[in-house]
Amino acid sequence: MKRTMTTDDAIKRWNQHAESFISSYTEHGDIHREVFLNPTIFSLLGDVNGKRVLDAGCGEGYLSRLLAEKGAIVTAVDYAQKMIEMAKQRTSSDAPIHYRQGNCEQLSFLADAQFDTIVSNMVLQDLEDYEAALREMHRLLTDGGVCIFSILHPCFITPNSGWVRNEKGERQFWKVHRYFYEGVYDQNFPVHHKEKIVYYHRTLTSYMKAIQQAGFTLSAVVEPVPSDEMLARYPLFEEDLHCADFIVFKLTK
Numbered sequence: 284m285k286r287t288m289t290t291d292d293a294i295k296r297w298n299q300h301a302e303s304f305i306s307s308y309t310e311h312g313d314i315h316r317e318v319f320l321n322p323t324i325f326s327l328l329g330d331v332n333g334k335r336v337l338d339a340g341c342g343e344g345y346l347s348r349l350l351a352e353k354g355a356i357v358t359a360v361d362y363a364q365k366m367i368e369m370a371k372q373r374t375s376s377d378a379p380i381h382y383r384q385g386n387c388e389q390l391s392f393l394a395d396a397q398f399d400t401i402v403s404n405m406v407l408q409d410l411e412d413y414e415a416a417l418r419e420m421h422r423l424l425t426d427g428g429v430c431i432f433s434i435l436h437p438c439f440i441t442p443n444s445g446w447v448r449n450e451k452g453e454r455q456f457w458k459v460h461r462y463f464y465e466g467v468y469d470q471n472f473p474v475h476h477k478e479k480i481v482y483y484h485r486t487l488t489s490y491m492k493a494i495q496q497a498g499f500t501l502s503a504v505v506e507p508v509p510s511d512e513m514l515a516r517y518p519l520f521e522e523d524l525h526c527a528d529f530i531v532f533k534l535t536k
């Protein structure tokens with residue numbers, strides 16, 4: 284039988300593990316954000332100075348703070364109360380960031396066409412109703428507004444995917460498994476905890492359909508790779524030249 288989980292149950296886990304989830308964060312987020320996601324998101328965003336930006340699923344708020352430093356006026360929403368508390372603690376009171384607790388699947392407390400830009404960094408794969416979230420993002424944008432979201436790459440990060448190793452423990456190849464088995468799965472976090480954070484695996488087709496049905500035009504797709512500079516600094520990430528961990532979409536209303 285297919286496993287199910289309500290949004291509220293998933294959020295209980297986010298609240299429970301919020302502190303350990305962000306324990307490796309610097310002001311640039313974790314290392315994957317620094318190497319892969321931030322350079323891609325900011326190059327797709329362009330100039331945000333003076334723009335009204337929604338950070339949908341802001342977590343502890345590092346991206347909101349980077350956006351605010353670049354002159355954006357930010358509204359940052361997360362459903363996990365614990366994340367919002369930590370985000371507020373980490374943000375100086377004069378920063379132009381307004382934190383709200385709310386469910387990205389239903390943001391009726393925000394007005395239509397209120398934002399020039401929406402970013403949603405590694406959130407849509409964590410939502411049960413990602414189609415509703417995309418519809419909400421479309422509603423909240425001005426005409427011509429831009430929505431940028433990143434997710435785990437659904438073609439490579441699938442249930443049971445991972446490196447297959449030889450008897451010496453050396454990496455041989457990346458295994459993709461159960462690609463068409465959409466549904467809710469445990470993430471491997473926290474490693475030694477029974478109740479893990481969950482994510483929803485869906486095919487690329489499902490994401491493309493939802494983008495189109497929400498009314499967006501697809502403007503760009505990026506599968507981020509580390510820059511030469513980042514590779515020199517973190518040689519470990521050579522392994523990410525074999526398959527993609529992330530995919531980033533730029534949509535236009």
Ligand SMILES: C[S@@+](CC[C@H](N)C(=O)[O-])C[C@H]1O[C@@H](n2cnc3c(N)ncnc32)[C@H](O)[C@@H]1O
Pocket residue numbers: 290293294297312316339340341342343344345346360361362363366385386387388403404405406409410411
């Ligand atoms: C992987 S974290 C990413 C956080 C942040 N964007 C970042 O990159 O650090 C996913 C976030 O989505 C939030 N989240 C999960 N379901 C949500 C929902 N239905 N509405 C709003 N936020 C949600 C979680 O609380 C968590 O902070």
